[in-house]
Amino acid sequence: MLLLDLSVPGRQGYALPKLDVEETPIEELIPETYLRKSELGLPELTEPEVVRYFTQLSRKNHGVDVGFYPLGSCTMKYNPRVNENIAAMPGFSRIHPRQPENTVQGALQLMYELDRYLAEIAGLAKTSLQPAAGAHGELTGLLIIKAYHEFNGEAEQRREIIIPDSAHGTNPASAQMAGFIAREISSDPRGGVDVEALRAMVGPQTAGLMLTNPNTLGLFDENIETIAKIIHDAGGLLYYDGANANAILGIVRPGDTGFDIVHFNLHKTFSTPHGGGGPGSGPIVVSNKLVDFLPDPIVEYTDGRYHLARPKHSIGPVKAFYGNFGVMVKAYAYIRHLGAEGLRAVSENAVLNANYVLNQLKQDYHLPYDRLCMHEFVLSGKWQKELGVSTLDIAKRLLDYGVHAPTIYFPLIVEEAIMVEPTETESKATLDAFIEAMQNIAEEVRTNPERIKSAPCQTPVKRLDETKAARSPVLTRKL
């Protein structure tokens, strides 16, 4: 049943205050031909019905609050509730973006300080908080790379962005949107960038490199300094995809390893809730030589007051107003609550948990890169595939154990990939239960594969037909 199926004419779930001004006949205000003739097509329900409808819906959904959620590259950690209280304070949630600056000094101070904290964590100079998500941060960073080369009179020649074959799909998509040509670089046998191939690929056409480190295999690229040198010597810039920053807080700073631009996902590393797919926040931090190209506006502090400013050679704005401020408030509170010691403990425990699980699972699942991992690791379901059970089947069977499946079929360079990111907020008992579930499934593949192929059976719906959905799309409920 959908909202419109429950609709009863005449019902309403919210009553507005009575109109208290003298009314003017509508046709005197708006010409009749500009008025709406069609139905609005909205449901008619009372408040209790709306509450019950959405509460019932929520019960059909897995979240971090419900159970383990080891979705690789997504950092599904616990979302501290105090941060929700803070973001809801009227002094943050009820301020208008175009208020005079002297009436929003607290908000600007928060943004300025968050900028400083992120710069310290990244080991770089200055932050733009404007991008709304990681992919938006990537686009913004690439536009800065472009503006930098343009400033140096090299934009025409520097058209290529080099991206590893293990990269997130957003990297090449962002490069394309920014008007670059994406060039794929292969990985070496240890899972890092193939340095010799990189040497052969760079040249006067190179605009930059996008790299995740630790990469999407969960592995730290030990050659990062060499990679940075190759790119810088060729005249390019290094972009750090911060999706995996949960492994590095207070451990290693991207700026210290040669990166020029970093984006963070506040909704991953800094604990703000993922909300079913947003709102996120994807601030970027840049080195000194790129500060003048940042989006408009940035926050500055001079003569005892905070104010908004347009950088000298700004690429312009990439989003209305200043970014997802409500998300920034939560990330700021998280950093203030944890401090340096707490953030380091986050990464230490995230990496410990990942290695602990990896070590227990490598007997039952193929491990393509058998070395220390960082905050996540990638298994392959190829042994199971040989027995006729796919990674998709394994993922669906995990749902029956009350666990959200890991990220699957990514990165693309691992056959039947299963990418597991436990995070630091899970207990050893939860990890042990997950390990046992994965071991049981591996056993089931050998003894009862049909059971897995028909999974899930404990979920609100059984396995859904995605092919049918795409072949004859039903995207709305029609009146």
Added chain:
Amino acid sequence: MPYIPNTPEEQQQMLKSLGMSKLAELFADIPDHLQLKRPLDLPEPLAEHQLLRYMGQLAEKNVNLDRCISFLGAGAYDHIVPAVVSHIINRGEFLTAYTPYQAEVSQGVLQSIFEFQTLIANLTNMEAANASMYDGATALAEAALMSCNVTNRRKVAAAANLDPRWLEILQVYLESQNIELINIAYDPVTGLVDLEAVEPKLGAELACMIVSQPSFFGSVDDVDRVAQWIKSYQGLLVMAVDPISLGILKAPGEYGADIVVGDAGCLGNPISFGGPSVGFFAVTGMKLIRRMPGRIVGQTTDRDGNIGYVLTLQAREQHIRREKATSNICTNQALNALTATIYLALLGPQGIKQVAYQCLQKTAYLRRKLEAAGFKLRFNAPVFKEFVIQADWDWEEINQRLLEHGYLGGFPLKLADPNLSDCTLIAVTEARTKAEMDRFVDLLRGWR
């Protein structure tokens, strides 16, 4: 450490299972000289109780809309938010989930997105909508890029009476792909798009014509003439609309719009210093549906024939198509889209009509009163919930004076358009009362 369950003993057990004795050994793959040898330079941690006090003090440094009466709009508005909305969206199952990759345990999020798509499509009178965009401005930029892809044309026309900030963002997005943005001037008397100002030979080169309804100045236009004009050149009509206005104003689908975008922050979301908000993106026709950016949810059935929902048409998206994707967007504004969905479900058709009607009537009331008080209306076209007044004043200074009386004045247009330096943009929502408006007019009249 309240968020990290591992005890020192458990850490030791786990390290031991890895043949290690110290946490530092976990980071052996990071060259030693690259590791940070000092603590991060961050403020000392605050316990939750201290944190709440500190953050409360920081919040108090801002003048919030509960402590003043706002006539400020220009892209963000003080609309009424029903109390129940936050209770629903704060349910952990919604709040702490991510993009619904595993459909069987994500039916709550998937079905709510399907509801969002349905209600947005119905409200705009279009065939389909996506799962959401970052905000109205970026949705518009994506609409322009999509128009170019669909039509194979490399020029985009936009009415100069759009939000100037949106125009700037549009320029940033288009410039990166070497697409030319042409601003179509507005008529200085009406504030409406001046089609006469367009070079006729340009028409056939345009991927789309973008119009804002209402315009940045609050004015309402006869979009029919714009629709006919751009369609005569086989370009697309892209409309940026205020979803609240659709309770009264003719729907984009009724004008034959091809792509409709807008900002749905005004539907139940806290104003939150301008973000997070949520953009929407609606189209008509399967050809355009298959070129949309972002997530789309579709209805299907499970193994037993029960109805369920999944992410669909994913062959457009970055995780499959990489550099050939229709956009790079993945994480969008799902929780804000859910908020908008709950808001629309609560208000219903009568409620949305009433909100729109009250905005319209209260705006008309204040406009009339200000005109009677001797202020000049800058444009003479009909308006919905905003309008421009003109006076030989520094409106930023007037706003400071208004603040002393508990009022947040309009948006001084000198900050956006040098031609309108003696003008301010006033917004009136359903949240304003007659008494608030009367006092506002009295104050301004007194300073003349």
